[in-house]
Each structure stands twice: as C-alpha cells, then as structure tokens.
Amino acid sequence: MIRRATLPALLGGTVLSLAWPTAATAQAAPDQTITADGEITVTAARLGAGKGRATFELDRSDIQDRPLGADITQSLAKVPGVKVSSGDLRGGSFSFEIFLRGLNKEQIGFTLDGIPTGDARFNGGSPPQRFIEPSNIGTILVSQSAGDIGAPSRFALGGFIDFRSDDPAKKFGVTVEGGAGSDDFLREYVRIDTGELEHGLTSYASFSHQRNDIWAGPNGRHDSRSHAEWKLAKQFDSGSFLKARVVYNRQFDNDFNIVTLPQFRANEHGDGLNDTLTGIPNTDLLYGGTFGGKRKDFLAYVNGGLVLGDHVTLTANPYYQTLDGYSLSYQNRHRQLTGGDPYAVIGYAANGGAIRPALTTITAGNNLYGGPADMRVTPRDRERYGTTAELKIADLIPRNTLRAGIWYEGGTSHEERDFYAIIPSTTSIEWQVGKPSYVQYLRQTSITTFEAYAQDSIAIIPDKLRIDAGLTWYRIHYTAKSPLEYSAHLSFAQHSPVQPKVSISYKPIDHVELFGGYARNFSGISEDAFLGSTAVIQPGDLKPLTSENFDGGIRYTKGPYALSLQAFHVHLKNGVGIVPNDPTVTDPIDIQRGNVATRAASIKGQRTTGVELTGMASFRWIDLYATYSYQEAKYDDAAIGSRDRLNLDSVAIIPGTGVRDIPKHSAYGEVTLKPTADLRFQANVRYISSRVGADIVAPTTFQEIGIERIPGYTLVGLSARYRVGWLPLKSAFVQINVDNLFDRGYIGSVSSATATAAETGLPGRSLGRYFVGAPRTVTGSFQIKF
Secondary structure, rough: OOOOOOEEEEEEEHHHOOOOOOOOOOOOOOEEEEEOOOOOHHHHHHOOOOOOOOOOOOOOHHHHHHOOOOOOHHHHHOOOEEEEEEOEEEOOOOOEEEHHHHEEOOEEEEEEEEEEEEOOOOOOOOHHHHHHHHHHEEEEEEEEOOOOOOOOOOOOOEEEEEEEEOOOOOOOOOEEEEEEEEOEEEEEHHHHHEEOOEEEEEEEEEEEEEEEEOOOOOOOOOEEEEEEEEEEEEEEEOOEEEEEEEEEEEEEOOOOEEEEEHHHOOOOOOOOOOOOOOOOOOHHHEEEHHHHEEEEEEEEEEEEEEEEEOOEEEEEEEEEEEEEEEEEEEOOEEEOOOOOOOOOOOOEOOOOOOEOEEEEEEEOOOOOOOOOOOOEEEEEEEEHHHHHEEEEEEEOOEEEEEEEEEEEEEEEEEEEEEEEEEEOOOOOOEEOOOOOEEEEEEEEEEEEEEEEEEEEEEEHHHHHHEEEEEEEEEEEEEEEEEEOOOOOEEEEEEOOOOOOEEEEEEEEEEEEEEEEEEEEEEOOOOHHHHHHOOOOHHHHHHEEEEEEEEEEEEEEOOEEEEEEEEEEEEEEOEEEEEEEOOOOOOOOOOOOOOOOEEEEEEEOOOEEEEEEEEEEOOOOOOOEEEEEEEEEEOOOOOOOOOOHHHHHOOOOOOOOEEOOOOOEEEEEEEEEEEEEEEEOEEEEEEEOOOOEEEEEOOOOOOEEEEEEOOEEEEEEEEEEEEEEEOOOOOEEEEEEEEEEOOOOOOOEOOOHHHHHHHHHOOOOOOOOOEEOOOOOOOEEEEEEEO
C-alpha cells in the first residue's frame, strides 16, 4: 500500500528514474524547436502566431509532463490566464473548477475535435475530461478570447478550449501503459493501432482503468474509472476525409467535502469528513463514503470533410451523447410520504404550487446506534444530439477566405431526488433499490440551440496584414416542467442580436506581430436554472447572459525564442441568481413555478481587466518557460437601496468587490534539463496570490458585512523521464512525478456549487465554501510501444 511519500524517499526515487526521450538528429527551421522525442514543434504556433486573437497551444510534450492518465485539464495550468484545480491531482467531479480570464467553467466553451462537450457542471453536466483519454490527445488549443467564429458552445462567453485527439497510426502497433503512486493509485492502459487497413483507412481502440483512494479519507473513499475509445479515419486522395470516434466512460467518484476558512486553518490536510462508519446517523452524516456518485458517459461523433473544388470545402460534424448517473447524500433522518406513493400529488394551489400528501420525517433516535437514516439519491440522465456544418470558400474573391456555417443542438435532461431508507443503519450505507419512500422532485428540461455564423478573412497584405470579420446569431428554446413541484409547463425562446467579431493581425517587421480583437458573445440561460432550483421563473424578466471582449498584444518569435505580451478586458452581463421573490408579485398568472418565496432573476455581471506575459526559450540542453498574469476582476456595482443591489446581496455578492477565486497575480514557470538523449529532469513552480473567497452578508436582512479573503500559495513540482533505448521495442520509457513537493497545505478553489445556488444557502451568512488542495503526491508511470 503506497501512501504519501516521505521527502527522502521521494528524492531518492527522483534520482533513480527521472528522464525524457530526446533526439537531436532532426533539423529545425527558424521558428521551430526539436522536442525530446525528436518531434518538431513550431514555437511560434504555441503562442498563436498568425492569429488575430490570444491563443495558446499545448502539444503532446506538455500533456506528458503530467503523470500518464492524469486529468487532462491539469495541463492547462501552464496557460496564462487559466486557473485550474481539483481536490485530487488525478481529478475530481465536484471539486473540479477552472477559470479563464475571470470566467468560470460554466462560462467557458469546451470542445473535443470541434464537438461541443456541453456545460461542465458536476451535477448533471459533462466536464470534458469524461470523454478524454489523455494518452490519446495530441494537442489542446486554448483561445483565451471569444473572438473565434464558429465555436459550437453556448458557454463561450470569454474563450474556449478544444481538445484534439490523435489520428490512428499508419503502421500496426500496440501501446501499453501503467502507473502506481500515492494513495494506492493504479493504472492500466492499452491501445491497439490497426495500421492502414486499406488505402487511407486506419483505426485504433484503447481501454484504460485506474483507481485510487481519496487522500482525505482512504478507508472510506475511492475513485475508479474505466474508459474505452475507438477511432476510425479515412483519408481520400481528393483531400476529403472522414473520421469517427466513440467514447465510453464509467466512473465512481467519492470526491471531496467543502470547508470553511476556520476549518481549513484547523486542518490544512483534511476536508472535515469521517473515514469510518459508526452506525450513529448524526455522526455518519459526515461519513465520506456517501459523498460522490456514479455515472456512465457515452459520446459518438463524426468529423467529415468534402472537397468540392480547388477552393471549396464542406465539413459536417454530427454527434450524440448520453449521461446516466446519480449522486448520493446521507441523511440523518427518515422521510415517508403518506399513502405509500412517493410520487403522489393531490392537486395544485392557485399559485401553481403542488399540493402533496403529508410528509413524515422521523428524527427521534438519530443520535443513537441504529437510528433512522435515509440515502438521498439524485438520479440524472441526459441525451444530447446535434451537428455543425460549414462551407469554406478560399479566393473566390482574391485574398479572401469566406466561411459560413451553422450549429444545431437538441436534447433533454431529467433529474429526480429520491429518499431510500438505510436498513440497517448500523453496519451499512446500502439502500434498498426499488421504490423510494419519498420523491422530492422530478424535473425535466429541454434546450434547443441554433447558431448561424459567417466570416470573411481578408489578407490585405499577404503575410503582413490580415483582418477577420464575422457575425454570429443564436436562437435558444427552453422547456421545463416539474409536476411534483408546480403545474406550469415552461416554454419560451431567446435570440441574440447579431454578434460582431473582428480581429486583426499585423507583422510590421520580421518576427514581430501585433494583434487585437473585439467580440460580443451570447450564452442564454444555463440548464441549472431549471434543474437546480424550484424558484419562480418569469421568462420576460430573465435576460440572457452576454459578454463583450477586447484583447490585443504583441508577439515576438525567432528560432528557439518566443515572447508574448497581451492585454484584455471582459465584461460579463446579466448573470442569473436565485433571489427572494418580490412581495408585490401576487398575480398567479405571473408565477411560472411553485416556490413563490424565491425567483430566478437577472443580476449584475462582472468585469475583468488583465495583462498576460509569456516567454519561452528552447536549447539543446535546457528549455525555459514562464508566464505571469495580472487580473483585476470585480462584480459590477449597484446603487445602495436598489433592487439590483438587493439581488446581489441576497446571493452573497457585495457589489463592486472582487470576483471570488480570481487571483490578482498568478505565475507559472518551469525549467527542463536534457543532459543526455535519454534523460530529462524538470522542475516547475506555480504561484497563486491571495483572492476573495466569500462576501459576508447578514442572515435574512442580507446586510453587507465584509469580505473574506483566502491565502495564496506556491507549489513546487518535479518530474523526470528515462527512455529505455536498449530494448527491442519501438519505444519505452519510465517516468516519475512529484506534485506539491513540500507538502504545502492550501485552498485550491472556491466551490461554484454553493456560490451560484443561493436558495440552498438562505438565510446563511455566506455561500463561500472551499476545496482543500491536494498534499504531496508521487506517481510513477511507464509506457511501452511494440
């Protein structure tokens, strides 16, 4: 059993097996460098050279800097303007948080090979890593601005991230990977490339399984994941292509609890949960084994391109995705609905609220061994389907490239909250699968999205000056119902005005490029507004989320050197919050849902202004990389006594203050040493400054009290790789990674789950809750290619 390593053992293991495969036989062009694997990397492309907007590209070497099988999103820590964290360095669902230029994971677009993965909420959403085997990803394209045309996402209010999978190899091969590490981490992976089955036709299939104990509670919590992928690619002589990919992911995830700042200070390496089951409900309420859930994810899609002429290409990308899963929560009481039918509804009140039979809640004896207990189970299922299509015409007008396309997506989501008696509660947390004793709600929503866009890219002076100018338009239709809570069937649509996007790229002299852009973006209303609350929704008063984005900068790229300085401003408008209902609203016609105490309201947004500086240099024996970001992120202000200010205060946001979890200063640096062709050592450091954790407001009155700040942190990591060149194989290497070398205790992130769900927090003092960062973690990996 491998637990957290001691520092001497850690350093000893580092010396024993640090390494990286290198080769110096290839010749690099002026703006290229040769990676340790002999692959040529275009240095300029990493910083977005030639693009009129802020862009950063991570390649396979960046992904492989992390332990094999690590959560793919952790590689994004290198990107300026990005803050990413999870409760465990190997991933997490509830504890996964990511910010890009002040915007959170529900305001960023995620795509996989250009296919939208949907929203990244843990509770019913689709975080992108569910559909990704990191060893099958070749590049990650991060567009920090939202100026790109055709990004198929309702969430790209300030940028998007596209994960691009490998194509199958042209020769037959088998790749085997394994790993072991702290907290009983084990990983197995195998991939078979068929090679060229016929002219231009290749495929591969892979399967991986990994498991680890949760470091904060290894006796009661664990995470396990089984993941399968299949990809087929056909390249035609005409330049047309067809690619198909299927992903299946099955995961059980206990994950982490959220803590307050005093709890963190009392124990920097814990999350307040118990690691053993006692049989006493009031104690087992904090048993870690009931935090988390299980889910199965499926995604299938096709990337197709048809060359219609010398300058005309038509692409189409249909996709289909499903989710089937549930989350758990132990309850120190038993609920039973009178009459025996847990779904029973007697009728509906004048305001539309459901009238249900009496609910009996048994709490007597819950402080005794074997007392009453329920398991709250929240099943979720989702179906999503759609397609993108684009027509691209180059040089119909000299030096102009025209693009026009559409994106359509439909789908439904279901969420139910069931209560099952735990019998016996003394020795088990198992519940009787079948008929629950009480069903609190049964919610369903359907969202249909249509986007149309067009762009003209004009090379005004070839290789010197280019302008990209485009327009997008959205129409989104929503339906929602929850018959156990209210009678109304909600149905309405929102559409955007035409959204302009323009960017410019200019090269005044060799190796220097100026760029800048402006974009307006439209998101609509998140699905969680319908599934996450019973609040009143009045469609006419609920404004869609929009944003304005400005960015610009300068790049210098020459040979092994690259430098980028860029500035940006993002204004997010019309957030959605759950606030106390206006007491003057009494007309039942205006009430769309059953809980008349609260309503979904448009609230003021936020503004983020910042600067990002990135530099890199690559030489034969050493590589250097560093980035620094400055961000000033503040919520919009509102006049004292205004309805806007009351709405913000009621969701625990003090107008004009700093945005939660956005550090003013952040930095990342790494040094890579390559003493031999087969050996590589790397050290990295990541710094996050102090930031706002919570706005404190008084119960009921929501009087503004103050700001709670959470401490910053600095984390150091080591990694190393050794290529085994003397075996009769295509390639083989071993690797070790040490994260959080000095075992620093830190707050990794502010939970977005409570920061956006005010209804569950009323009338609490603050909705700020935090995820504790992972301690020192050691992981060993190997890869063999036959």
